[in-house]
Amino acid sequence: xxxxxxxDSSRRSDRSRRAxxxxxxxxxxxxxYRRTTIEGIAARAGVGKQTIYRWWPxxxxxLMDAFLDLAGRTAEEAGTGPGDGEEPPAADxxxxxxxxxxxxxxxxxxxxxxxxxxxxxxxxxxxxxVTRALTAEGIVDAKxxxxxxxxxxxxxxxxxxxxxxxxxxAGHVRADVEPRVALELLVGPLMHRWLLRTLPLTHxxxxxxxxxxxxxxxxxx
Amino acid sequence: xxxxxxxDSSRRSDRSRRAxxxxxxxxxxxxxYRRTTIEGIAARAGVGKQTIYRWWPxxxxxLMDAFLDLAGRTAEEAGTGPGDGEEPPAADxxxxxxxxxxxxxxxxxxxxxxxxxxxxxxxxxxxxxVTRALTAEGIVDAKxxxxxxxxxxxxxxxxxxxxxxxxxxAGHVRADVEPRVALELLVGPLMHRWLLRTLPLTHxxxxxxxxxxxxxxxxxx
Amino acid sequence: xxxxxxxDSSRRSDRSRRAxxxxxxxxxxxxxYRRTTIEGIAARAGVGKQTIYRWWPxxxxxLMDAFLDLAGRTAEEAGTGPGDGEEPPAADxxxxxxxxxxxxxxxxxxxxxxxxxxxxxxxxxxxxxVTRALTAEGIVDAKxxxxxxxxxxxxxxxxxxxxxxxxxxAGHVRADVEPRVALELLVGPLMHRWLLRTLPLTHxxxxxxxxxxxxxxxxxx
Amino acid sequence: xxxxxxxDSSRRSDRSRRAxxxxxxxxxxxxxYRRTTIEGIAARAGVGKQTIYRWWPxxxxxLMDAFLDLAGRTAEEAGTGPGDGEEPPAADxxxxxxxxxxxxxxxxxxxxxxxxxxxxxxxxxxxxxVTRALTAEGIVDAKxxxxxxxxxxxxxxxxxxxxxxxxxxAGHVRADVEPRVALELLVGPLMHRWLLRTLPLTHxxxxxxxxxxxxxxxxxx
DNA sequence: GAGTAAGCGAGACGGTACGTCGTGTCTTATC
DNA sequence: GATAAGACACGACGTACCGTCTCGCTTACTC
Numbered sequence: 001x002x003x004x005x006x007x008d009s010s011r012r013s014d015r016s017r018r019a020x021x022x023x024x025x026x027x028x029x030x031x032x033y034r035r036t037t038i039e040g041i042a043a044r045a046g047v048g049k050q051t052i053y054r055w056w057p058x059x060x061x062x063l064m065d066a067f068l069d070l071a072g073r074t075a076e077e078a079g080t081g082p083g084d085g086e087e088p089p090a091a092d093x094x095x096x097x098x099x100x101x102x103x104x105x106x107x108x109x110x111x112x113x114x115x116x117x118x119x120x121x122x123x124x125x126x127x128x129x130v131t132r133a134l135t136a137e138g139i140v141d142a143k144x145x146x147x148x149x150x151x152x153x154x155x156x157x158x159x160x161x162x163x164x165x166x167x168x169x170a171g172h173v174r175a176d177v178e179p180r181v182a183l184e185l186l187v188g189p190l191m192h193r194w195l196l197r198t199l200p201l202t203h204x205x206x207x208x209x210x211x212x213x214x215x216x217x218x219x220x221x
Numbered sequence: 222x223x224x225x226x227x228x229d230s231s232r233r234s235d236r237s238r239r240a241x242x243x244x245x246x247x248x249x250x251x252x253x254y255r256r257t258t259i260e261g262i263a264a265r266a267g268v269g270k271q272t273i274y275r276w277w278p279x280x281x282x283x284l285m286d287a288f289l290d291l292a293g294r295t296a297e298e299a300g301t302g303p304g305d306g307e308e309p310p311a312a313d314x315x316x317x318x319x320x321x322x323x324x325x326x327x328x329x330x331x332x333x334x335x336x337x338x339x340x341x342x343x344x345x346x347x348x349x350x351v352t353r354a355l356t357a358e359g360i361v362d363a364k365x366x367x368x369x370x371x372x373x374x375x376x377x378x379x380x381x382x383x384x385x386x387x388x389x390x391a392g393h394v395r396a397d398v399e400p401r402v403a404l405e406l407l408v409g410p411l412m413h414r415w416l417l418r419t420l421p422l423t424h425x426x427x428x429x430x431x432x433x434x435x436x437x438x439x440x441x442x
Numbered sequence: 443x444x445x446x447x448x449x450d451s452s453r454r455s456d457r458s459r460r461a462x463x464x465x466x467x468x469x470x471x472x473x474x475y476r477r478t479t480i481e482g483i484a485a486r487a488g489v490g491k492q493t494i495y496r497w498w499p500x501x502x503x504x505l506m507d508a509f510l511d512l513a514g515r516t517a518e519e520a521g522t523g524p525g526d527g528e529e530p531p532a533a534d535x536x537x538x539x540x541x542x543x544x545x546x547x548x549x550x551x552x553x554x555x556x557x558x559x560x561x562x563x564x565x566x567x568x569x570x571x572v573t574r575a576l577t578a579e580g581i582v583d584a585k586x587x588x589x590x591x592x593x594x595x596x597x598x599x600x601x602x603x604x605x606x607x608x609x610x611x612a613g614h615v616r617a618d619v620e621p622r623v624a625l626e627l628l629v630g631p632l633m634h635r636w637l638l639r640t641l642p643l644t645h646x647x648x649x650x651x652x653x654x655x656x657x658x659x660x661x662x663x
Numbered sequence: 664x665x666x667x668x669x670x671d672s673s674r675r676s677d678r679s680r681r682a683x684x685x686x687x688x689x690x691x692x693x694x695x696y697r698r699t700t701i702e703g704i705a706a707r708a709g710v711g712k713q714t715i716y717r718w719w720p721x722x723x724x725x726l727m728d729a730f731l732d733l734a735g736r737t738a739e740e741a742g743t744g745p746g747d748g749e750e751p752p753a754a755d756x757x758x759x760x761x762x763x764x765x766x767x768x769x770x771x772x773x774x775x776x777x778x779x780x781x782x783x784x785x786x787x788x789x790x791x792x793v794t795r796a797l798t799a800e801g802i803v804d805a806k807x808x809x810x811x812x813x814x815x816x817x818x819x820x821x822x823x824x825x826x827x828x829x830x831x832x833a834g835h836v837r838a839d840v841e842p843r844v845a846l847e848l849l850v851g852p853l854m855h856r857w858l859l860r861t862l863p864l865t866h867x868x869x870x871x872x873x874x875x876x877x878x879x880x881x882x883x884x
Numbered sequence: 885g886a887g888t889a890a891g892c893g894a895g896a897c898g899g900t901a902c903g904t905c906g907t908g909t910c911t912t913a914t915c
Numbered sequence: 916g917a918t919a920a921g922a923c924a925c926g927a928c929g930t931a932c933c934g935t936c937t938c939g940c941t942t943a944c945t946c
Contacts (some may be wrong), residue, residue: 011912034361047923048923148417177433181426196369197370234891271895455918482906495909584796608800623871633855654844658879673938674895716929
């Protein structure tokens, strides 16, 4: 059990929770993560600081919840939208809801569609600030990083695994390839460029990564 | 003209510079980057705060200099050491400049040697703290990130480019492959695992990445 | 009409009232008035904060009620006790209302008995903390001070007035002396020493004060 | 030696010290002691909070220093004023400078002059707030009370002692009277009325106290 | 060799944010 | 409808660092 008693979450104010999420996201977008303070979030949300400290252990945790909440809401809207077309639903890192990954039978094409969408998302200036902040925080703080991976990243990556297993069954990928490794062959290079800003992150780059990686995964001739 | 008059670096105290480097590295190792403060560094180094502010713009800049200095000294020691063997000198991210990249003619083997060395370095608990801190800082602060890439990363990556060009000329890699892209196919997955701690970073993983990537880069049969 | 609707005191929980009194007195004795908080009293009494706020306007008011209650109970016990002796029942500041002031015909002796008892009470370490706290609060807060004087002090002082008037009638005190002034000549010096801690408060001091004061009040020779 | 090292008082900013004094006195006069906060004093003085915490242990200590400083300045002005007349220089509690106590040979008259001046001061609305606050604080906090007595009260009372000794030598007061006790016979009643607000504090009251007290101190006929 | 100007150690300063505590109000569920 | 419990907005607390500033002191360089 925790050293000090936990608050009663059934009495939690939903109004405050939402206001805090909104304020946090808005402030990060406006002034950046570094200059976003808990005090600032509280003031902007019209909330006492204690209400933040009662429910979150750190600024990063607030932002992460806010981000997850945003992703959830976005996904919900997308899900309840009108009968969506058949083409590129993509796997949004923030949420990405249920269906996720296309499977047209053409692995390379499917991967390109998804990675291009990922590139677009990583280049979105609003999401970028928050995602960078959370990633950076997770790199240094293992606890937070784990949560980040578990809640945000793994659900996405699981979709890759599913698609890759299907490709293996269809004989487009060698059976001895570990899907978790294959997936990193695709996602790793994108992250590398995005995080380190070595070179521009473009659709063409995504395509090249897919081409090379799929070449290495295909059955030996 | 300079906006404010710059200090005269010829009169700079080398003694203080070194003490600051040492204190910064020691503190990051002991208490972590977050809890390392400029005041703490100054106190530990027996130095006035102004001496730090005079020569560096931020805590991250101090640490980066300290890290580069450490790398330089380490490389120097390695270079002035006794006649070192011929095989795996590896490309240490922190420095390691001189000897560079093995070229035995077997691309996969050479890459495995280098990536295994990189894995070992990333798993070194002392270097890890500093490297993570600087990487995380660079992810959020573009200016610092550029410097990080320029001074630390690019020299390493250039060695990959050289080796890959040699492989292209030897016909082991297709001519239409862009070396900068190929390189990221190798390094990206490692960074992904290391930064996000999704799965353990092992020699076996390095080998698998090389095998898959080289498969995708090789000339079509 | 009342500004905001007052609570229905007929439904008030006597159990809570007593628990609050006890908790308040105990906390003041244990940690001092400053560090006694309404939250602390509520927690200690096993009572909701609102129950305190409903019936008292301030921490000082709670403590004052508790003190009066204590005095009342103490007095009651004294009154219902076994046949008490005849001599020095004293006029306890905290209650002691009933029996009142000795009148042996010797004014100086009677005053000495009473003032010595007062000295003892002011030196009692348990009562001291509470009395000091209430006095200090009353000095700064006029409203509270009035209540303090009206409920606690005046009943005591009235006994002096009675005794002094008797002395005037007996010809031991000049007729042109205002009893309220005479009384302060006796009580003022004691309070001065006690409140300001200039010098120790002893029986000898009480005697000296009485001797000098009675000398000044006696009929001119 | 103290547990944490003391600041270097030779480098203290006099400008800040004065600004803090002024702000403290102004705030107490404007909003009262209770609602005066250290934060408020710092803001009003244009000073960092730490500058207050560096030099004073509490709000009360700040106010006390401010009060002493004010008294010192007031006394200085009075001292450097034009050739002051001979009659009632009075012994101002705040400061009271050098000369202090009149000695016309008529003890009762001298005491009346001084006590009337004291009455006037205690009725001065500006000084009253500060004096009440400090007194109340000193009643509860023994450490502060001691300082209050030592720095503010004792110097004043010493003047009474001197005057009373002179009266003893002149044969107007019995030799067996302890001046410290005699003095409290005069000052105690005034303080009693002022602190507890039992009855109005007037010149007539001061005169009555003096008359009765001096009667009690005079040699037996 | 004296004069002078910079770097230096030290640390006080005006600030900002921290994370905690207590206030007085409000809400929920129980009796 | 009073109560125990406690979440809430708010305000102040006392602390930690920030980056700037002023002190003497030491250490070159200039005249």
